[in-house]
Amino acid sequence: MPASDLDADLDHEREHLTSSRTALKRMREGAEALYAVGGDVAGDGYGAESLGRALSRRIAELADDPTTPLFFGRLRFGDEGDYHIGRRHVTDERGEPMVLDWRAPISQSFYRASAGDPQGVAVRRRFGFSAGTLTSFEDEHLDRGEELGTASRILTNEIERPRVGPMRDIVATIQPDQDELVRADIEETICVQGAPGTGKTAVGLHRAAYLLYLHRERLRRSKVLIVGPNRAFLRYIAAVLPALGEIDVAQSTVEDLLTTAVRGSDSAEGQVVKHDPRMAEVLRRALGRYVRRPEEPIAVSDGAYRWRLPETVLRRLVDDVRREDPPHAIGRERVRARVVALLQRQAEARSGESPPESWVRRMGRSAAVVSFLDACWPAVTPEALVFDVLSDPTDAAEGILSEPEQAAIRWAKPARSPRATRWSAADAVLIDEAAGLIDRLPSFGHVVIDEAQDLSPMQCRAIARRSEHASLTLLGDLAQGTAPWAARNWADSLEHLGKPGAAVVPLTIGFRVPQAVVALANRLLPALGVDVAAATSLRGDGWLRVQEVSDVDAGTVDAVRAALEQDGSVGVIAADSAVDRLAAALRAAGLDSGGAEDESRITVLPATLAKGLEYDHVIAVEPAEIAAAEARGLNRLYVVLTRAVSRLAVIHSRPLPSPL
Numbered sequence: 001m002p003a004s005d006l007d008a009d010l011d012h013e014r015e016h017l018t019s020s021r022t023a024l025k026r027m028r029e030g031a032e033a034l035y036a037v038g039g040d041v042a043g044d045g046y047g048a049e050s051l052g053r054a055l056s057r058r059i060a061e062l063a064d065d066p067t068t069p070l071f072f073g074r075l076r077f078g079d080e081g082d083y084h085i086g087r088r089h090v091t092d093e094r095g096e097p098m099v100l101d102w103r104a105p106i107s108q109s110f111y112r113a114s115a116g117d118p119q120g121v122a123v124r125r126r127f128g129f130s131a132g133t134l135t136s137f138e139d140e141h142l143d144r145g146e147e148l149g150t151a152s153r154i155l156t157n158e159i160e161r162p163r164v165g166p167m168r169d170i171v172a173t174i175q176p177d178q179d180e181l182v183r184a185d186i187e188e189t190i191c192v193q194g195a196p197g198t199g200k201t202a203v204g205l206h207r208a209a210y211l212l213y214l215h216r217e218r219l220r221r222s223k224v225l226i227v228g229p230n231r232a233f234l235r236y237i238a239a240v241l242p243a244l245g246e247i248d249v250a251q252s253t254v255e256d257l258l259t260t261a262v263r264g265s266d267s268a269e270g271q272v273v274k275h276d277p278r279m280a281e282v283l284r285r286a287l288g289r290y291v292r293r294p295e296e297p298i299a300v301s302d303g304a305y306r307w308r309l310p311e312t313v314l315r316r317l318v319d320d321v322r323r324e325d326p327p328h329a330i331g332r333e334r335v336r337a338r339v340v341a342l343l344q345r346q347a348e349a350r351s352g353e354s355p356p357e358s359w360v361r362r363m364g365r366s367a368a369v370v371s372f373l374d375a376c377w378p379a380v381t382p383e384a385l386v387f388d389v390l391s392d393p394t395d396a397a398e399g400i401l402s403e404p405e406q407a408a409i410r411w412a413k414p415a416r417s418p419r420a421t422r423w424s425a426a427d428a429v430l431i432d433e434a435a436g437l438i439d440r441l442p443s444f445g446h447v448v449i450d451e452a453q454d455l456s457p458m459q460c461r462a463i464a465r466r467s468e469h470a471s472l473t474l475l476g477d478l479a480q481g482t483a484p485w486a487a488r489n490w491a492d493s494l495e496h497l498g499k500p501g502a503a504v505v506p507l508t509i510g511f512r513v514p515q516a517v518v519a520l521a522n523r524l525l526p527a528l529g530v531d532v533a534a535a536t537s538l539r540g541d542g543w544l545r546v547q548e549v550s551d552v553d554a555g556t557v558d559a560v561r562a563a564l565e566q567d568g569s570v571g572v573i574a575a576d577s578a579v580d581r582l583a584a585a586l587r588a589a590g591l592d593s594g595g596a597e598d599e600s601r602i603t604v605l606p607a608t609l610a611k612g613l614e615y616d617h618v619i620a621v622e623p624a625e626i627a628a629a630e631a632r633g634l635n636r637l638y639v640v641l642t643r644a645v646s647r648l649a650v651i652h653s654r655p656l657p658s659p660l
């Protein structure tokens with residue numbers, strides 16, 4: 001295309017951007033005007049409130065961020081169809097589309113069409129932006145067999161753009177294999193085994209946004225839940241969904257999903273036993289022992305007559321309900337209802353007519369019926385059940401846990417009561433399991449689980465209880481498993497999550513870590529004891545420097561100074577025990593650093609909090625110390641080495657761990 005045509009074309013696209021922004025503004029003003037008169041049109045108070053909520057959500061969804069492009073692509077179909085693709089629908093005054101939402105069915109071709117399979121697309125155009133200004137575009141004439149793929153300069157620029165602040169969306173550059181995961185059917189549970197930086201987190205968040213778009217009503221009621229490894233990580237990803245117009249998503253760590261306040265801790269052995277799936281069996285058996293065979297008849301008076309139910313009848317009744325195996329609290333109500341039904345039948349036989357509803361209620365609450373229930377099917381709280389088991393596991397764990405395992409979870413000195421107990425984090429998981437045995441929990445509509453390799457079987461079960469009627473998006477990397485119970489294969493995790501047999505899909509093309517850094521990290525893989533495909537990298541830029549120094553603190557200070565000469569974020573990652581010392585050394589050198597949650601350009605981060613995060617420039621301090629700090633220290637080191645977007649400096653005084 002001649003340069004003057006190019007300029008004219010670019011001008012044309014800029015005009016479309018300006019008029020789309022104006023149209024979006026008009027849409028938002030329309031929603032605001034509706035909001036202002038909402039009370040008048042809705043009729044009743046409840047209607048006004050829910051209409052108000054819907055409208056204020058709509059206004060928030062229509063917010064325009066001038067620094068993010070409203071559209072990033074354009075599809076010209078052979079049959080004359082011509083669409084700009086962007087973050088949300090924008091329509092003109094007649095309701096004609098000016099920008100098509102990236103999640104709309106037509107937009108799929110933007111991500112998937114290729115020269116081999118053009119899907120009717122003649123030209124795909126990608127736009128380059130700088131701070132919200134449209135600066136360039138790139139055309140692929142798919143109808144003429146032209147295709148850039150990952151050689152696209154706009155894609156490369158986007159991937160190599162320095163990272164500052166929280167995670168960004170990737171709508172403009174989702175890759176075909178990622179797109180297949182993003183647009184997977186809502187009924188489908190998928191498990192993504194992805195090497196570091198392959199976009200697992202990004203895929204999970206975009207799938208959430210996609211499902212919310214396609215199944216808005218259903219998911220607004222049942223909600224989408226995102227589970228992440230820690231709060232710092234959740235803060236890091238928190239901005240992505242709102243940037244995609246989705247503000248109605250719950251985000252939580254597994255710990256925060258549980259209701260028990262944690263004030264105690266466990267021995268390492270105790271913790272491992274408590275997270276073992278056999279604990280579910282132990283608790284189930286312990287709860288089963290609360291149910292007893294009736295030994296006495298029920299005799300109950302309604303003021304006029306005295307009714308009797310013999311113990312043989314009661315035994316059969318309790319046995320029946322036990323066989324039906326309902327959650328414990330529901331079982332108790334079922335027994336109550338059937339006892340009252342028998343009494344009611346006697347009353348009907350006697351008088352020939354049905355006793356009134358109030359009679360039925362009164363009999364159900366009568367002292368005789370309640371004390372029968374308390375003896376044979378007592379109400380139990382989850383805390384009381386776990387309290388019993390941990391005070392003395394002998395009975396419930398016999399034949400399930402070995403003697404040493406029982407000893408590892410038995411309290412040396414139980415508190416006076418469940419209330420007075422200082423529960424540990426692992427106890428909170430057990431209490432949740434107990435709660436699930438006792439009653440049903442409401443299910444989310446879809447659950448995305450990030451860093452899923454670190455969930456224990458019992459934590460998986462806690463999520464399974466909240467996703468009984470939901471599909472899951474499981475994201476993880478077995479090589480990055482650092483918890484003592486981290487998964488060694490996905491089949492087990494999927495089983496505990498209640499979705500056995502779901503597809504496991506690998507992602508291996510890395511968008512974060514430069515090739516030289518990937519090559520270093522990959523040397524650790526054979527020592528990690530898991531069978532995963534090694535990562536490759538799309539990034540030929542960036543560098544790796546391994547530097548032996550005599551004084552690690554001074555070496556780190558020098559490395560930070562050097563790092564500050566370039567753009568972007570700087571992450572100093574070290575063994576947890578070294579973090580305070582290094583932060584002090586940086587302060588003494590006049591270099592201001594922040595913790596994981598600060599906005600400062602330099603972050604000093606303990607290795608145990610690095611998972612899922614990334615920095616343009618990473619300074620990994622004393623790998624031997626990181627590797628020695630915990631049982632899966634080499635896995636931790638693998639995580640640390642793969643956080644770099646552009647540059648990795650390894651500073652060490654001790655010899656590097658042998659695989660390196």
Ligand SMILES: Nc1ncnc2c1ncn2[C@@H]1O[C@H](COP(=O)(O)OP(=O)(O)OP(=O)(O)O)[C@@H](O)[C@H]1O
Binds near residue numbers: 168173175199512
């Ligand atoms: N298609 C893409 N286009 C542009 N950038 C991408 C794409 N996919 C991923 N990225 C970027 O690559 C980086 C890594 O992505 P993400 O954090 O989702 O990877 P991950 O697989 O979860 O990594 P890890 O397992 O190491 O935590 C992010 O900065 C993300 O924005």
